Structures are given as structure tokens and as C-alpha cells.
Amino acid sequence: MIAIGLEGSANKLGIGIIEHNTETGVVKILANIRHTHVTPPGTGFLPRDTAVHHREYIIPVIKEALKTSNIKIKDVDVICYTKGPGMGAPLVSVAIVARTLALLWNKPIVGVNHCIGHIEMGREITGADNPVVLYVSGGNTQVIAYSEHRYRIFGETLDIAVGNCLDRFARILNLPNDPSPGYNIEQYAKKGKKFIELPYTVKGMDVSFSGILSNIETIANDQLSNNQCTPEDLCFSLQETVFAMLVEITERAMAHIGSKEVLIVGGVGCNLRLQEMMAQMVEQRDGKVFATDERFCIDNGIMIAHAGLLAYRTGFVTPLEKSTCTQRFRTDEVYVAWRD
Amino acid sequence: MIESAILIKQGAEARIYTAPFLTRTAIIKERFSKTYRHPTLDKKLTARRVTQEARCLFKCRKSGVDTPVLYFVNTENSTICMEFIQGMIIKDLLISDNEYIQNKEKQDELAEKIGIALAKVHAVDVIHGDLTTSNLMLRESNQSLVIIDFGLSYVSSLPEDKAVDLYVLEKAFLSTHPNSEEMKNYKASQGILSKLAEVRLRGRKRSMVG
Amino acid sequence: MQSFTLEPFPTRGQIHILLYKNVSNAAELRKRLLSHDQELSYAFIDAKMVLDKFQLLVATNDAVQHELNSSLKTHNVHSEIVYSLSPTTNISESLRRFGISDSSTSIVVVKVGGNSEEARSHLSTLIHGEECDIKDFSNFVDISRIKKYYKIDDKINDQNEMLDIIVGSIAIKSVS
Numbered sequence: 001m002i003a004i005g006l007e008g009s010a011n012k013l014g015i016g017i018i019e020h021n022t023e024t025g026v027v028k029i030l031a032n033i034r035h036t037h038v039t040p041p042g043t044g045f046l047p048r049d050t051a052v053h054h055r056e057y058i059i060p061v062i063k064e065a066l067k068t069s070n071i072k073i074k075d076v077d078v079i080c081y082t083k084g085p086g087m088g089a090p091l092v093s094v095a096i097v098a099r100t101l102a103l104l105w106n107k108p109i110v111g112v113n114h115c116i117g118h119i120e121m122g123r124e125i126t127g128a129d130n131p132v133v134l135y136v137s138g139g140n141t142q143v144i145a146y147s148e149h150r151y152r153i154f155g156e157t158l159d160i161a162v163g164n165c166l167d168r169f170a171r172i173l174n175l176p177n178d179p180s181p182g183y184n185i186e187q188y189a190k191k192g193k194k195f196i197e198l199p200y201t202v203k204g205m206d207v208s209f210s211g212i213l214s215n216i217e218t219i220a221n222d223q224l225s226n227n228q229c230t231p232e233d234l235c236f237s238l239q240e241t242v243f244a245m246l247v248e249i250t251e252r253a254m255a256h257i258g259s260k261e262v263l264i265v266g267g268v269g270c271n272l273r274l275q276e277m278m279a280q281m282v283e284q285r286d287g288k289v290f291a292t293d294e295r296f297c298i299d300n301g302i303m304i305a306h307a308g309l310l311a312y313r314t315g316f317v318t319p320l321e322k323s324t325c326t327q328r329f330r331t332d333e334v335y336v337a338w339r340d
Numbered sequence: 341m342i343e344s345a346i347l348i349k350q351g352a353e354a355r356i357y358t359a360p361f362l363t364r365t366a367i368i369k370e371r372f373s374k375t376y377r378h379p380t381l382d383k384k385l386t387a388r389r390v391t392q393e394a395r396c397l398f399k400c401r402k403s404g405v406d407t408p409v410l411y412f413v414n415t416e417n418s419t420i421c422m423e424f425i426q427g428m429i430i431k432d433l434l435i436s437d438n439e440y441i442q443n444k445e446k447q448d449e450l451a452e453k454i455g456i457a458l459a460k461v462h463a464v465d466v467i468h469g470d471l472t473t474s475n476l477m478l479r480e481s482n483q484s485l486v487i488i489d490f491g492l493s494y495v496s497s498l499p500e501d502k503a504v505d506l507y508v509l510e511k512a513f514l515s516t517h518p519n520s521e522e523m524k525n526y527k528a529s530q531g532i533l534s535k536l537a538e539v540r541l542r543g544r545k546r547s548m549v550g
Numbered sequence: 551m552q553s554f555t556l557e558p559f560p561t562r563g564q565i566h567i568l569l570y571k572n573v574s575n576a577a578e579l580r581k582r583l584l585s586h587d588q589e590l591s592y593a594f595i596d597a598k599m600v601l602d603k604f605q606l607l608v609a610t611n612d613a614v615q616h617e618l619n620s621s622l623k624t625h626n627v628h629s630e631i632v633y634s635l636s637p638t639t640n641i642s643e644s645l646r647r648f649g650i651s652d653s654s655t656s657i658v659v660v661k662v663g664g665n666s667e668e669a670r671s672h673l674s675t676l677i678h679g680e681e682c683d684i685k686d687f688s689n690f691v692d693i694s695r696i697k698k699y700y701k702i703d704d705k706i707n708d709q710n711e712m713l714d715i716i717v718g719s720i721a722i723k724s725v726s
Contacts, residue, residue: 195380204469204492204508240378247376255352280376342557360557362607391725398722402715404703410718412558412611413725416619421558421721423714 005305008094009086016302030069051089080308083111084329091325110308121303126290137266138163155205192236260287396493431473453485455526471509503535563663573679577652593631597656597690609634637719
């Protein structure tokens with residue numbers, strides 16, 4: 001069976017085409033094309049401009065994906081799109097295209113939870129069986145574990161997402177948004193030497209980042225101009241602090257449910273320092289870390305196609321009149337019929 | 341560590357031992373360092389948590405909550421020595437003690453003890469942070485309800501934090517002991533209870549944007 | 551006299567505790583202490599402020615830890631025991647409240663390390679009084695003063711409960 005996935009919940013527009021061999025269980029990625037809306041240094045992406053970007057590029061990107069995959073439209077079994085969570089205008093602009101294709105090609109449609117897309121793609125790529133999932137991106141920070149047909153949230157951010165914290169700090173430092181602000185923070189952090197103490201806010205299995213952001217902003221304003229510290233030191237200290245918090249709550253969830261595997265997904269999951277710290281924690285517990293590279297960590301269409309196809313294979317279809325979008329869509333709202 | 345100490349539990353951030361301590365038997369909680377953390381951060385964090393735990397433990401004890409008595413705090417090796425409680429863990433009691441499984445009166449009595457104890461904890465603005473039936477005990481000598489493990493505790497006067505504390509316990513009860521009754525006699529401001537109703541509705545977590 | 555081991559610091563030697571009643575030379579002892587007389591390397595405590603030996607051991611354990619960390623707040627480990635007994639961090643007030651006064655007649659002595667019999671015979675030359683069993687603390691304790699200095703709720707009358715709070719107050723001082 002073949003699915004095409006359309007993703008545009010944030011500034012990445014992604015189209016993916018996937019094939020599931022329903023007999024052997026083998027999954028084949030036929031195409032995974034992405035186009036990112038990059039804004040000038042010091043600025044973030046706004047919903048309206050992002051939607052304009054997605055509308056402008058979605059047809060060429062779909063055409064490219066179809067060409068790369070070497071399939072015919074008649075081979076496609078289902079069209080999958082991101083129902084949420086995400087930014088309203090970009091979500092809607094992509095959903096309209098999904099609906100139009102469904103009518104045009106006469107195919108069923110499946111609305112997918114973006115977070116479930118990340119989790120299922122991560123499991124597929126890494127082979128992690130039943131891991132504790134750390135989902136970290138610009139919009140989400142959650143520690144998740146599966147139980148009885150739901151991905152349950154054990155811990156999460158009480159305010160802003162970790163990626164949002166990093167992105168906004170990159171803006172304060174005027175770092176480029178190309179390829180992504182987080183990537184540039186990571187490169188700066190490698191050259192940081194001095195560790196500057198920042199607030200560390202973990203409450204049970206939950207975390208909070210807004211206090212850290214305002215604190216480091218103050219430090220940047222006070223200490224950069226007189227060379228008391230460097231932007232590299234600040235990036236280093238920020239990463240060391242927020243990643244330690246993430247690793248800590250992940251470990252707590254592992255201890256709580258007795259799991260030995262961790263899967264990191266979401267855009268921040270590409271960060272090698274986060275992966276390294278997680279590996280150190282897991283090593284102490286005799287376990288294993290699974291992470292993916294930027295092709296799958298960063299928002300993409302293939303994960304939407306994959307998760308949508310998993311649902312479709314259990315008989316799930318989104319009726320056209322219900323193929324809406326929602327900015328708020330919690331991971332634990334989805335009934336996971338395809339797992340035991 | 342004390343030479344004759346016996347390791348009884350290895351947790352994610354601490355090891356728990358029993359050991360002889362100045363003519364008594366003590367529980368020793370030793371926090372260990374985490375290699376993934378920057379050493380400066382690790383040191384500060386561990387010291388801060390040892391201090392915070394000891395303070396919350398003592399604050400509760402002093403205001404009449406039955407908690408382990410604090411014996412010794414050593415930030416040099418990140419250990420806290422405290423009283424070894426002779427008694428039963430509530431989780432085990434509710435799973436294996438027939439008297440508690442069958443007798444409604446016994447359950448009510450226990451629910452009342454829990455309510456009174458938590459009200460006292462919250463009255464002095466301590467949030468336990470990890471209320472489960474594994475962290476509640478009944479003292480053998482006088483059947484007093486003992487609250488243990490203040491490892492995630494902190495001080496806050498916000499009704500929201502207190503409500504979440506209660507909600508966590510409620511969830512722990514429902515998942516481990518499905519037939520359990522409501523907690524009784526938690527006498528506190530209406531603010532906390534209405535917050536609890538609110539937290540129950542939204543399931544603790546806020547809804548969020550992707 | 552009774553001797554004890556501090557399990558956290560076994561290499562520091564035994565802790566010897568002695569109790570004296572009908573002491574007639576407290577003023578002289580206090581004067582010598584104030585002049586840092588090296589011969590008096592003992593902790594002299596007013597028995598009115600001692601409820602139980604465990605209280606003394608917990609304070610001694612704290613004092614020994616401060617000595618080993620080089621974080622003594624007072625001159626030596628023995629004065630540190632007196633200081634550690636107090637729930638406050640005010641040094642002179644702590645020594646005044648828990649140490650002996652000119653009018654003290656019952657005295658508790660704590661000695662860190664050394665041989666117990668040597669300590670006892672040395673003390674017999676220093677203290678003019680009668681040694682008694684340390685089980686007899688309750689004959690000398692001043693409960694109302696204990697309650698006042700350890701800030702114990704007036705409603706609490708059970709001595710075990712009091713001791714729990716006293717011990718906690720001593721222990722928490724190192725992180726307050």
C-alpha cells in the first residue's frame with residue numbers, strides 16, 4: 001500500500017511518499033521532499049507568511065515527490081495530512097490541498113496527529129520497540145510512553161517548548177535561521193568554554209523554560225557588551241542546562257515505567273549534544289538510545305504518510321467533512337489501534 | 341558511606357541504605373552525580389536538592405506531620421540520614437492486607453488519616469511532589485500515617501501546586517487501587533479544592549499549540 | 551559514663567559521655583574555658599538542656615563533620631558540640647544557652663576520641679562533683695527551657711516527640 005503525506009504545521013513544508021508491504025511488513029520510503037520557510041536573522045516565522053510560503057511551494061514539491069518516487073497517481077491508496085497541532089494558517093493551507101487531491105484523484109483521506117507522526121516514524125527508522133519517547137521541537141516538549149492504545153504524556157513543558165526557547169535565544173543573538181536557529185546554537189555551543197549558571201526548573205516530570213529564557217536574555221544584555229562572556233559561552237550554558245533537564249525527566253519516566261529504551265524525536269532531537277547526554281544517562285541504566293537524523297527528526301511529510309497509513313490499514317478514514325485542522329491536538333487524544 | 345550500610349533501593353537519582361546510626365537504625369539517602377550533567381551544574385543541583393529535601397522533611401515534622409525524623413545532613417557526600425520507619429507501605433497494605441481490602445470502615449479510617457496529614461503538609465506550603473501510595477506508610481507502633489520521600493518536594497503557596505499534588509495522588513490511587521474511595525478530611529481552603537476540580541477536568545496538563 | 555561510635559566518622563575515635571551532679575566549681579571551669587585553657591578539651595554542657603544521649607550524639611556527629619571539613623564555626627570540636635546543640639547560628643548565644651554557667655550544678659561532658667578511663671580520671675581532677683549514670687538525664691533536664699530554646703509547640707508534652715524535633719532542629723542547622 002502506498003500513502004502520500006502532506007505536512008506544514010510550522011515553517012517546514014514536507015511531502016513524503018511511503019510504501020508498506022502489508023505481507024512482509026517492510027516499509028519503503030519512496031520520496032521525502034522538504035522546503036523550508038527561512039526568515040532573516042533576528043526574526044521568527046509568522047503564521048501568515050508561512051502559509052503564503054506553503055501555498056506557493058506545495059504544488060512544485062508534490063510534483064517533485066511524485067517524480068522522485070516513480071509512482072503513478074493510481075498507485076496511491078490514501079492521502080494523509082497533518083490535522084494538528086500547529087499553526088492555524090499553515091495547517092489550513094496544506095489541508096486544503098490534501099482535500100483537493102482527495103477529490104481530484106478520488107482517494108480516501110486520513111488526518112494525522114503531528115506528534116504521533118514523529119513517534120511512529122522514529123520507531124520505524126530506529127527499530128525501537130517500546131521506548132520512552134522524548135519529543136522535542138519548536139512547539140512541543142513531551143515525555144511519552146505507550147500504554148493500552150494511547151501514547152500517554154508523562155511529563156511536558158509547563159510553558160514554552162524547548163525548541164522555542166532555543167530559537168528565541170538565537171534571535172536575541174541574531175544568529176541566522178539557515179538551516180535552522182537550533183543548528184547554529186549547536187555550532188556556537190561547541191566553542192563555548194565558560195559555564196554560566198542559569199535557572200534549572202524541573203517539577204516532577206515536568207519542565208519549564210520561560211524563566212531560563214528571560215534570565216539568559218538579561219545576562220546577554222549585561223555581559224556580552226563588556227566581554228564578560230561570549231555568545232558561544234551562552235549557547236553552551238543554555239544547551240547544557242535545558243538538555244540536562246530533558247534528560248532528567250526522561251530518566252524519571254524510564255524509572256517510573258521500567259523501560260530501558262529511549263527514542264528522541266522532533267527537530268531538537270537532531271542535536272548531537274542532546275543525543276550524547278541522553279546516551280550517557282542511558283548507559284548508567286544499561287539501556288539504549290535511539291535517535292534519527294535531520295531527514296526524519298525535522299518535520300517532514302514521510303512521517304505523516306507513515307502514521308496515516310498505519311491508521312488507514314486498521315480501517316481508519318477521515319470523512320471529508322471532518323477533514324479539518326486543529327491548533328491544539330494532544331498526543332494522548334489519538335486512539336492507537338495499530339499497536340497491541 | 342557507613343561500612344555496615346545495606347543497600348535497599350537503587351533509584352534514578354539516589355541510593356537508599358539502612359545503617360546503624362548513633363545507637364539507632366537510620367535510612368540513608370545518598371544522591372549520586374550524573375555524568376551527563378556539566379560538573380558545575382551537577383554539584384550545585386545535587387547540593388540544592390539535598391538541602392531542599394531536608395528542609396521540607398523537617399518543616400513538615402515540626403508542624404506535626406508524621407515524617408521520618410531528620411538525623412543528619414551532609415552536603416559533602418550528598419547524604420541525608422533519617423529515621424527508619426518500622427511499618428507497612430500503604431501500597432502493599434491495599435494490595436495484600438485483607439482487612440483493608442474488604443473492610444470499608446478500615447478504608448475510611450485510612451482515607452481520613454491521609455486527608456488530615458496532607459492538609460497539614462499543605463498548610464505549611466510544602467508540596468510533596470511525588471505523592472503515591474508507595475510514599476505513604478502506617479507506623480507499626482501507633483498506626484500513625486507517615487509521609488516519606490521528600491525528594492521532589494518544594495515550597496509553594498499556590499493553590500494550583502497543591503491541587504496538582506492531590507491530583508497526582510488521586511491518579512496513583514486509581515491506577516494502582518481501582519476500587520479506592522475518595523480521600524477524606526482534607527481540610528483546606530475551598531480554593532485548593534475548586535482548583536483540584538479544575539485540574540481533574542483538564543487532566544493536569546494544559547492543552548498546547550504544536 | 552558511656553562510650554559510642556559515630557558510624558559516619560569511625561576513624562575519629564569513640565565518643566565518651568559523662569554526667570556530673572552537685573558540681574561546685576562551674577564558675578571556675580567556665581573561666582578556664584573562656585581563657586581557652588588547653589587542658590579542658592571537653593564539651594561542657596548544662597544538663598538542664600539535655601533530654602537524651604541521642605541529642606548529644608547528633609550534635610557531636612555534626613561537630614565532628616565540621617572539624618573534618620575544616621568548617622568549624624568555633625575554636626575546636628568540643629566547643630563546636632555546644633554550638634551544634636543549639637538550633638540557632640548565633641555563636642555566643644548558643645554557647646551561653648547550652649554551655650555551663652557560673653551557677654550550673656549538673657554538667658554533661660562530651661569527649662571526642664581518646665581513652666575513656668583516662669578521660670574519666672582526668673575529669674575527676676577538674677570537676678568537683680559526683681559522677682552519675684547518664685540514664686539520669688531526666689533528673690536534671692529543664693523542659694520549659696528546652697521548649698523555649700528549641701521553639702517547641704507548647705501543646706507537645708511527649709518527650710519522644712520533643713526529642714524528634716530537637717534532633718531535627720540540630721540536623722537542619724547545617725543547611726540553614
